[in-house]
Amino acid sequence: MIGTLKSLWAVGLKLFAPTQTQGYPEVKPALAPRYRGRIILSRDPDGQERCVACNLCAVVCPVDCIEVVKAETVEGRWYPETFRINFARCIFCGLCEEACPTAAIQLTPDFELADYARSSLVYDKPDLLIAGKGKYPGYRYWDVAGKTAPPNTDPKDLAP
Amino acid sequence: MTVRLTIDGRQVEAQEGEDLLTACTNAGVEVPHFCWHRAMGSIGACRLCAVKVRRHEADPGTIEMACMIPVADGQHIDIADPEAAAFRGHVIEWLMRNHPHDCAVCEEGGDCRLQDMTIASGHHLRRAGPDKRIHRNQYLGPLITHEMNRCIACYRCTRFYRGVAGGRDLDVFGAHDRVYFGRAEDGVLESPFAGNLAEICPTGVFNDRGWSKVYARPWDMLETPSVCPHCAVGCNIGLSVRANRLRRVISRSHPAINADFLCDRGRYGPLFIEGPSALKAARHHGHAVPLRTALDQAQEAIAVSAALGGAIGIGSPRASLEANYALRRLVGPEHFFAGLDAAEVALHRRLAAHLANASIASLADIAAADAILVLGEDLTGTAPMAALAVRQASRAAERALAAEKHVPAFLDNAVRVAGEGRRAPLVLVTPVPDALDAIATHPLRRAPADIAGFGHAIAAALAGKRADPDASAAAAALAAASAPVIIAGAGLGDPAVLDAAAAIATALNPRARLALFPAEANSLGLALLGGEGLEAAADVPGRGAVVVLENDLHSRCDPATIARLFADRAVIALDCVETATTAIAHTVVPVASFADAAGTCINHEGRAQRTIAARPDSAPAAWRVLAAFGGGAEAGLDDLQVALARDCPQFAAIAAAAPAASYRTPSGRIARAPARFSGRTASDSAGGDAAPPRDPDSPFSWTMEGGALPAELFQGVRILAAAALPPPAQAPAIGGAGLILIPLHDPFSVSETDRASTILAARAPGPQLRLHPADAARLKLAEGAIVSVEGRTVPLVLDKHIPIGHAGLTTRRTTPRRLMPEGSK
Ligand code: SF4
Ligand code: SF4
Ligand code: SF4
Ligand code: SF4
Ligand code: FES
Numbered sequence: 001m002i003g004t005l006k007s008l009w010a011v012g013l014k015l016f017a018p019t020q021t022q023g024y025p026e027v028k029p030a031l032a033p034r035y036r037g038r039i040i041l042s043r044d045p046d047g048q049e050r051c052v053a054c055n056l057c058a059v060v061c062p063v064d065c066i067e068v069v070k071a072e073t074v075e076g077r078w079y080p081e082t083f084r085i086n087f088a089r090c091i092f093c094g095l096c097e098e099a100c101p102t103a104a105i106q107l108t109p110d111f112e113l114a115d116y117a118r119s120s121l122v123y124d125k126p127d128l129l130i131a132g133k134g135k136y137p138g139y140r141y142w143d144v145a146g147k148t149a150p151p152n153t154d155p156k157d158l159a160p
Numbered sequence: 161m162t163v164r165l166t167i168d169g170r171q172v173e174a175q176e177g178e179d180l181l182t183a184c185t186n187a188g189v190e191v192p193h194f195c196w197h198r199a200m201g202s203i204g205a206c207r208l209c210a211v212k213v214r215r216h217e218a219d220p221g222t223i224e225m226a227c228m229i230p231v232a233d234g235q236h237i238d239i240a241d242p243e244a245a246a247f248r249g250h251v252i253e254w255l256m257r258n259h260p261h262d263c264a265v266c267e268e269g270g271d272c273r274l275q276d277m278t279i280a281s282g283h284h285l286r287r288a289g290p291d292k293r294i295h296r297n298q299y300l301g302p303l304i305t306h307e308m309n310r311c312i313a314c315y316r317c318t319r320f321y322r323g324v325a326g327g328r329d330l331d332v333f334g335a336h337d338r339v340y341f342g343r344a345e346d347g348v349l350e351s352p353f354a355g356n357l358a359e360i361c362p363t364g365v366f367n368d369r370g371w372s373k374v375y376a377r378p379w380d381m382l383e384t385p386s387v388c389p390h391c392a393v394g395c396n397i398g399l400s401v402r403a404n405r406l407r408r409v410i411s412r413s414h415p416a417i418n419a420d421f422l423c424d425r426g427r428y429g430p431l432f433i434e435g436p437s438a439l440k441a442a443r444h445h446g447h448a449v450p451l452r453t454a455l456d457q458a459q460e461a462i463a464v465s466a467a468l469g470g471a472i473g474i475g476s477p478r479a480s481l482e483a484n485y486a487l488r489r490l491v492g493p494e495h496f497f498a499g500l501d502a503a504e505v506a507l508h509r510r511l512a513a514h515l516a517n518a519s520i521a522s523l524a525d526i527a528a529a530d531a532i533l534v535l536g537e538d539l540t541g542t543a544p545m546a547a548l549a550v551r552q553a554s555r556a557a558e559r560a561l562a563a564e565k566h567v568p569a570f571l572d573n574a575v576r577v578a579g580e581g582r583r584a585p586l587v588l589v590t591p592v593p594d595a596l597d598a599i600a601t602h603p604l605r606r607a608p609a610d611i612a613g614f615g616h617a618i619a620a621a622l623a624g625k626r627a628d629p630d631a632s633a634a635a636a637a638l639a640a641a642s643a644p645v646i647i648a649g650a651g652l653g654d655p656a657v658l659d660a661a662a663a664i665a666t667a668l669n670p671r672a673r674l675a676l677f678p679a680e681a682n683s684l685g686l687a688l689l690g691g692e693g694l695e696a697a698a699d700v701p702g703r704g705a706v707v708v709l710e711n712d713l714h715s716r717c718d719p720a721t722i723a724r725l726f727a728d729r730a731v732i733a734l735d736c737v738e739t740a741t742t743a744i745a746h747t748v749v750p751v752a753s754f755a756d757a758a759g760t761c762i763n764h765e766g767r768a769q770r771t772i773a774a775r776p777d778s779a780p781a782a783w784r785v786l787a788a789f790g791g792g793a794e795a796g797l798d799d800l801q802v803a804l805a806r807d808c809p810q811f812a813a814i815a816a817a818a819p820a821a822s823y824r825t826p827s828g829r830i831a832r833a834p835a836r837f838s839g840r841t842a843s844d845s846a847g848g849d850a851a852p853p854r855d856p857d858s859p860f861s862w863t864m865e866g867g868a869l870p871a872e873l874f875q876g877v878r879i880l881a882a883a884a885l886p887p888p889a890q891a892p893a894i895g896g897a898g899l900i901l902i903p904l905h906d907p908f909s910v911s912e913t914d915r916a917s918t919i920l921a922a923r924a925p926g927p928q929l930r931l932h933p934a935d936a937a938r939l940k941l942a943e944g945a946i947v948s949v950e951g952r953t954v955p956l957v958l959d960k961h962i963p964i965g966h967a968g969l970t971t972r973r974t975t976p977r978r979l980m981p982e983g984s985k
Binding site: 052054055056058059061063064065066067068069070072077078084085086089101102122141143144145146147 | 261291292379380838839841842843
């Protein structure tokens with residue numbers, strides 16, 4: 001008897017507690033930028049695709065759900081001919097973002113990926129590539145790759 | 161003599177005269193290194209192999225370069241010593257000072273020595289800024305890429321290219337921290353072994369251009385052991401496949417054949433299966449039809465042939481033994497023909513008989529020889545890796561002189577200096593200048609018809625008879641050697657040359673070994689299987705179907721024979737590339753190439769070696785198709801080999817060439833995919849996917865499930881048994897008018913499959929006719945003229961080295977004959 005009353009009291013108190021329930025989907029939750037949701041491919045400050053198809057994200061992915069196929073522009077710059085992530089498999093661990101040397105692949109706070117068909121969870125490059133720089137605004141891999149000659153180089157120095 | 165060492169506290173034995181690095185490697189202890197290479201010795205360029213060496217237990221020890229000091233009894237070697245490890249860490253940091261940060265866009269990544277060594281040394285934070293020494297890269301031809309900024313100056317490339325392969329056009333330029341490895345100016349690397357640079361460079365400076373175009377990371381490819389189908393040497397190769405596409409060919413070590421290297425034909429040739437002329441679709445009367453329809457049509461044509469005199473089978477030295485056997489069983493032994501002209505059939509039979517009675521030289525034996533006679537063969541063109549072995553053998557004299565001066569054998573550069581450029585005797589008897597001339601002690605020129613005679617003169621001189629001075633000198637050089645090797649082959653199409661080579665080897669018995677190179681990958685297997693020439697096939701009466709197996713008959717005999725053979729018959733061609741023969745066949749059936757089918761080839765030593773399917777999805781194996789035509793119900797290669805051994809006991813041993821399909825490692829099948837294979841689930845939809853395919857012909861899985869490859873089980877088996885020598889072949893009559901043929905062999909292009917490889921075709925000069933200027937003037941032909949000869953049109957090159965009355969022609973059919981070149985418009 002006493003126990004039942006105690007329980008009723010405890011539950012009844014909650015009537016006066018501040019409400020936690022959010023009216024999702026009418027009210028969107030505020031998520032930190034580091035939240036690990038839908039994956040995107042970003043671009044360099046100069047607007048070029050950042051991904052160089054190095055395949056490090058693919059190899060680090062614990063569920064093997066990334067497939068990248070390398071291609072090369074006429075100038076010799078590597079880029080992904082195709083880039084596929086299977087969100088039916090992804091566990092949003094973020095290891096791909098950590099492995100990426102070019103800051104191309106980034107997880108975003110968008111988690112609304114549900115779909116009725118598994119095949120629509122397979123995202124290809126057009127679904128992944130965005131116009132902006134994402135979380136790393138100033139970074140450009142090619143500036144730090146140590147492959148471009150400093151402006152004051154003597155051209156005689158470059159050849160045999 | 162053995163000495164006893166202690167390596168990191170472990171007692172091991174080593175051979176006196178070895179360097180410490182070799183001793184550690186042989187003991188299974190890895191010492192970090194870049195410049196040392198087991199095929200090229202030590203030069204001490206990279207300084208990474210620093211270890212702590214103590215002369216005795218109580219010695220405080222010094223840091224030494226393990227590759228530069230000899231083993232000594234009682235030495236203690238501490239690889240993990242903190243001081244040595246710190247030294248190696250500094251070396252790596254210096255190397256990385258100028259190294260770009262571009263692993264992400266480097267083809268080497270994932271299989272890079274520098275990457276591995278850097279990580280192992282613990283250098284993962286740079287103290288230097290991003291400004292680097294920058295070089296301009298060169299264009300080095302269609303086979304190899306160049307990214308000089310990644311160089312760590314280990315000198316492996318020049319040591320291989322110049323020292324091992326004898327190339328002249330790659331060198332090192334500059335000084336101190338600006339050394340540059342490349343050509344004096346942009347241009348195609350000349351050596352037919354240049355492709356090895358991609359493998360021996362421990363960084364990403366040189367890479368495989370073909371692979372770069374269809375790149376996948378090394379950890380992302382299925383690796384299947386295979387055997388090169390591009391010449392009779394049968395080098396062991398590894399085929400790398402991803403997404404059902406062959407992307408790269410690498411060398412797979414075989415102690416008796418290709419221990420470390422490959423020729424460019426073997427490295428880039430197999431990519432023909434991805435080329436535009438790969439045969440993919442079935443055809444019937446010129447119309448594309450489903451494979452099933454073509455198979456039904458072919459089977460029906462063969463079935464109705466019984467009433468028309470029986471079907472004829474034309475085999476091929478390009479096809480596997482099993483495919484040739486399945487065809488022979490289908491049409492009956494009396495209706496099976498070898499797919500070569502009669503002279504080449506006789507030539508290869510004779511070659512097989514000589515080998516069966518000889519002490520055969522493998523490539524390892526050639527490399528270890530101390531005197532070599534090459535009789536008539538352009539080895540660099542017909543069997544490139546054998547030429548590379550000859551180059552190693554020619555250094556024997558240099559090594560001997562250096563040893564006299566007490567220079568340790570492992571100090572490669574010191575041996576070269578101390579050796580004073582001495583060359584072991586190499587007698588090179590060829591009709592035209594040869595790529596090996598530069599290292600030959602006796603470079604001799606003889607007309608094709610005189611080469612056999614010259615060989616017999618050497619044999620006579622060895623028996624103490626009088627001979628011409630050149631022959632006597634050659635005989636003296638061979639007689640003085642302790643392990644001479646006599647080399648000849650099918651390159652001139654002259655069986656008398658083979659007889660002469662065998663006679664010399666007999667005269668030198670028991671020291672001498674004999675190497676005879678057949679024309680193609682499975683020429684020897686075909687010769688042992690039997691089957692007459694195409695002329696005999698054309699004489700068969702009746703109108704039954706003719707089944708042509710993986711063979712372009714237009715490169716085998718004259719057009720009249722083909723016309724006679726095909727007249728009134730249904731022509732069924734089974735092939736993996738488009739050829740002139742598939743173009744005129746009534747029914748064309750695509751079959752698996754060597755890379756897609758399990759099968760056996762017999763190499764020049766009589767070694768049966770197994771190929772294994774490398775792509776999960778491809779056309780059916782030719783033997784499977786042919787067995788099905790005849791109602792044979794073999795489920796896999798092993799069953800077919802049982803039938804083959806029953807019908808042709810000479811092949812009973814081939815089953816031992818590789819493990820049967822039922823073989824299992826302790827962890828199950830042998831895994832083709834590395835453990836870190838990526839992207840497996842990128843396209844799947846959770847459970848809705850088909851099970852991975854199974855390979856019924858080999859113990860390999862198509863996934864990463866299973867154990868490691870037991871390499872020692874894939875070394876093939878020698879099958880030649882001593883046989884009675886047939887009577888000497890008739891010297892082929894080459895009467896009539898015209899110029900006598902000198903067959904020219906190109907290291908980059910011999911067969912239709914070589915030409916079907918896009919990347920190799922970009923490197924190969926086209927076919928040509930070479931005439932002495934006097935002959936050309938007589939025929940009123942000028943340099944560069946387009947000449948028609950034997951129904952082909954080829955450009956003319958004037959060459960004063962071609963003997964008068966002869967014509968050099970790039971041709972696959974070597975049968976001695978006369979040519980009548982004519983100017984064409
Ligand atoms: S978040 Fe994790 S599971 Fe998802 S793609 Fe990246 S690495 Fe793979
Ligand atoms: S790790 Fe980054 S650069 Fe490399 S393939 Fe993945 S997304 Fe592209
Ligand atoms: S050579 Fe090796 S370490 Fe250098 S960029 Fe290429 S993969 Fe990285
Ligand atoms: S190019 Fe490669 S093989 Fe040659 S010295 Fe440099 S790192 Fe060594
Ligand atoms: S391996 Fe010894 S110095 Fe390079």
